[in-house]
Amino acid sequence: MSHELQKSTLRWGIIGTGLISSWFLSDMVAPRADATANHTIQAIGSSSEEKGRAFVQRLGGAATPSVYGSYDKVYADPEVDIVYIGIPHAFHKDACLKAISHGKHVLCEKPFTLNTKEAQEVFNAAKEKGVFVMEAMWTRFMPLTVQLLQLIHQDKVIGDVHRLFCDFGLAMDLDSLPATSRLKDPALGAGTLLDLGVYSLTWGLLGLDEGIASAALTPQVFSAQSISEGIDVATSVVLHYPQNGRQGILTSTMKTKSDPVFARIEGSKGTIFIEGIATSVPRRFTVVTNDAAAERQVYDAPAKVGKGFFYEADAVANDIFAGRVENATMPWDETLRVLALMDGIRARGVCQA
Ligand SMILES: NC(=O)c1ccc[n+]([C@@H]2O[C@H](COP(=O)([O-])OP(=O)(O)OC[C@H]3O[C@@H](n4cnc5c(N)ncnc54)[C@H](OP(=O)(O)O)[C@@H]3O)[C@@H](O)[C@H]2O)c1
Known part of the structure; x- marks a missing residue:
C-alpha cells in the first residue's frame, strides 16, 4: 500500500x-x-x-x-x-x-x-x-454518548426502556439560498431525513436496541414525509420493536428549531432528558428516577477545546x-442498517407539504 x-x-x-x-x-x-x-x-x-x-x-x-x-x-x-x-x-x-x-x-x-x-x-x-x-x-464517539449508553443498557438506571423521543429541527430560510445549495437541490441529496433525521434515527437505535451487538432486533418502521419542491421538509418516523414493545418517535424538520432538550428516553424506573446545541452534539443529560425522594443526576460533557x-x-x-479496516462503534453493517431504514422511509411515506 x-x-x-x-x-x-x-x-x-x-x-x-x-x-x-x-x-x-x-x-x-x-x-x-x-x-x-x-x-x-x-x-x-x-x-x-x-x-x-x-x-x-x-x-x-x-x-x-x-x-x-x-x-x-x-x-x-x-x-x-x-x-x-x-x-x-x-x-x-x-x-x-x-x-x-x-x-x-x-x-x-x-x-x-x-x-x-x-x-x-x-x-x-x-x-x-x-x-x-x-x-x-461523530455523535456515537462522544464520551457523553458512551456514558449515557452504559447507564441505560448496562447499569439500567431507568430500568427497562419503553419509549424514546428525539427531534432535530433547524429553521432554514430556503428562499434565501441559491437553487444549487446542498440544502435545497434534490440532486445533491437535500432534505431533512438524510441531513438531520439520520441523527434522530441514530439516537433511536442507540437507545432502543441496546447497541450494535443486538442489532438482530430489527424494528418495524412507520413513517411520513412532507415533500416540497422535491425534498422532504419534515419527516416523522415510528420505530416499533415487536419483540419487546419498545417504540421510538424520531423527527426532523427544516421549518422550526428543535428544543435544546432534543431527546427523552422513558423507562420503567425513570426518564432521561438529553440536551445540547444540536441533536448531533449532546452536552448534558439528566436522569430523573421515579423515586420522588431521589435527586436528579446531571451528567455534563467533559470541558474541551473545539467541537468534538x-x-x-x-x-x-x-x-x-x-491494522483494522472497520471501527467497532460505527461498523459497515451499522451504516448499511441506518441507510436501509432511510431507504425504506423515503420509499414509503410521501405527502405534499
Ligand atoms: N457531522 C456533522 O455534524 C455535519 C454537519 C454539517 C454537514 N455535514 C455533512 O458534510 C457534508 C458537507 O456539508 P457542508 O455543510 O459542509 O456543506 P457546504 O458548506 O455546502 O460545503 C460543501 C463543500 O463541498 C464542495 N462541493 C463540491 N461540489 C459541490 C457542489 N456541487 N455544491 C456545493 N458544494 C460542493 C465545496 O468545496 P470546494 O469548493 O472547496 O470543493 C463546498 O464548500 C454533507 O454530507 C453533510 O451532511 C455533517
Whole structure:
C-alpha cells in the first residue's frame, strides 16, 4: 500500500472546504492533552486552489498543508494516509471510490452515501483494497454518548426502556439560498431525513436496541414525509420493536428549531432528558428516577477545546494503526442498517407539504 505508516501520526487529506471541513480541520489542529493519536493536515482539495488557500488562511496558520485545486491530487498524494470527505452527500460515493482506488483510508461525512446500494459498493471496494472506511457519525464517539449508553443498557438506571423521543429541527430560510445549495437541490441529496433525521434515527437505535451487538432486533418502521419542491421538509418516523414493545418517535424538520432538550428516553424506573446545541452534539443529560425522594443526576460533557470531532478521529487513527479496516462503534453493517431504514422511509411515506 502507498500509505505505509512510519509513525503514529495520521496524515489527513481534506476534500471540500465548506462548513463541516472547517469544523473538522480546526478540531484536528487544536492542541489537546487527552489526544490518543497524532494528526496532521497533509493536503486540502478544493474546486479551486484559491478557495483552498483562503480556507487554510482562515484557520490561522495552524496547519500548512499542500493545497490543490482538485480532489484527484489529494487522492494521488503519496503523503496522504486518509481522506476526509466533507462534500455534499450526492458526491460521497464517487469520492470514496476514488480515494479507495488510490489505496487511501476514508472517513466520509454522514449520510455515508445516498442509499444502501451505494454504500455497499464502497464497502466492497474497501474490502478488496484492504483499506479502512468509516461513516463520520461523530455523535456515537462522544464520551457523553458512551456514558449515557452504559447507564441505560448496562447499569439500567431507568430500568427497562419503553419509549424514546428525539427531534432535530433547524429553521432554514430556503428562499434565501441559491437553487444549487446542498440544502435545497434534490440532486445533491437535500432534505431533512438524510441531513438531520439520520441523527434522530441514530439516537433511536442507540437507545432502543441496546447497541450494535443486538442489532438482530430489527424494528418495524412507520413513517411520513412532507415533500416540497422535491425534498422532504419534515419527516416523522415510528420505530416499533415487536419483540419487546419498545417504540421510538424520531423527527426532523427544516421549518422550526428543535428544543435544546432534543431527546427523552422513558423507562420503567425513570426518564432521561438529553440536551445540547444540536441533536448531533449532546452536552448534558439528566436522569430523573421515579423515586420522588431521589435527586436528579446531571451528567455534563467533559470541558474541551473545539467541537468534538477529534473523538472519532482518534478512534479512526487507532484502528488504522492497529491494522483494522472497520471501527467497532460505527461498523459497515451499522451504516448499511441506518441507510436501509432511510431507504425504506423515503420509499414509503410521501405527502405534499
Ligand atoms: N457531522 C456533522 O455534524 C455535519 C454537519 C454539517 C454537514 N455535514 C455533512 O458534510 C457534508 C458537507 O456539508 P457542508 O455543510 O459542509 O456543506 P457546504 O458548506 O455546502 O460545503 C460543501 C463543500 O463541498 C464542495 N462541493 C463540491 N461540489 C459541490 C457542489 N456541487 N455544491 C456545493 N458544494 C460542493 C465545496 O468545496 P470546494 O469548493 O472547496 O470543493 C463546498 O464548500 C454533507 O454530507 C453533510 O451532511 C455533517
